[in-house]
Amino acid sequence: MDNTASREEFFHPFQKRPDLFILSGPSGVGKDAVLHKLKETSLQLKYVVTMTTRPRRERERDNIDYIFVSKEYFQDLIENDGLLEYANVYGNMYGVPRAQVEEALDKGHDVIVKVDVQGAENIKRIKPDSVSIFLVPSSLSELSQRLKQRRTESREALELRIKTASEEMEKLPEFDYVVINKKGEIDRAVFEIRAIITAEKCRVRK
Numbered sequence: 001m002d003n004t005a006s007r008e009e010f011f012h013p014f015q016k017r018p019d020l021f022i023l024s025g026p027s028g029v030g031k032d033a034v035l036h037k038l039k040e041t042s043l044q045l046k047y048v049v050t051m052t053t054r055p056r057r058e059r060e061r062d063n064i065d066y067i068f069v070s071k072e073y074f075q076d077l078i079e080n081d082g083l084l085e086y087a088n089v090y091g092n093m094y095g096v097p098r099a100q101v102e103e104a105l106d107k108g109h110d111v112i113v114k115v116d117v118q119g120a121e122n123i124k125r126i127k128p129d130s131v132s133i134f135l136v137p138s139s140l141s142e143l144s145q146r147l148k149q150r151r152t153e154s155r156e157a158l159e160l161r162i163k164t165a166s167e168e169m170e171k172l173p174e175f176d177y178v179v180i181n182k183k184g185e186i187d188r189a190v191f192e193i194r195a196i197i198t199a200e201k202c203r204v205r206k
Contacts, residue, residue: 025135026165
């Protein structure tokens with residue numbers, strides 16, 4: 001009897017399948033910085049770039065930080081089911097290109113997407129097997145300070161972001177995992193996200 005073949009047959013029901021990971025959290029918590037650090041690790045992940053209609057900020061790179069498109073193009077994608085999820089955030093549209101996600105999963109690649117809290121809810125509803133990670137600051141006062149230091153919004157817009165962030169924090173129980181991104185300790189946050197991904201890859205699927 002071929003023992004190797006019998007072992008492969010036994011473990012066949014537990015073959016690892018590709019996973020969709022969702023990284024979310026309030027505005028200013030450091031999602032972009034964490035993803036940048038995560039890309040420097042040895043994790044084999046497909047990083048899906050979010051599409052947006054908002055203007056490109058200084059130092060942002062098209063097709064790397066975001067895919068910047070017109071409102072007309074974005075609306076065309078909505079009408080043709082070209083987005084896995086989309087949302088209006090502070091007057092600008094954000095969405096996850098459906099093709100990027102589904103093509104990567106079909107090829108057996110693990111995928112990670114970065115979305116706001118509303119977007120995470122939408123994806124979880126469409127793909128309930130996805131794994132959601134909520135990135136939070138050590139405190140709301142720290143988050144407020146981070147937003148102020150960005151200097152990318154007016155005073156009114158900043159106050160709205162802080163108020164929204166406080167409301168978004170109440171969504172934490174709806175996520176699978178929480179990671180604290182404390183100022184100056186981004187490496188620890190990345191380490192914990194890697195641990196979550198490793199644990200999920202070893203989890204037995206019922």
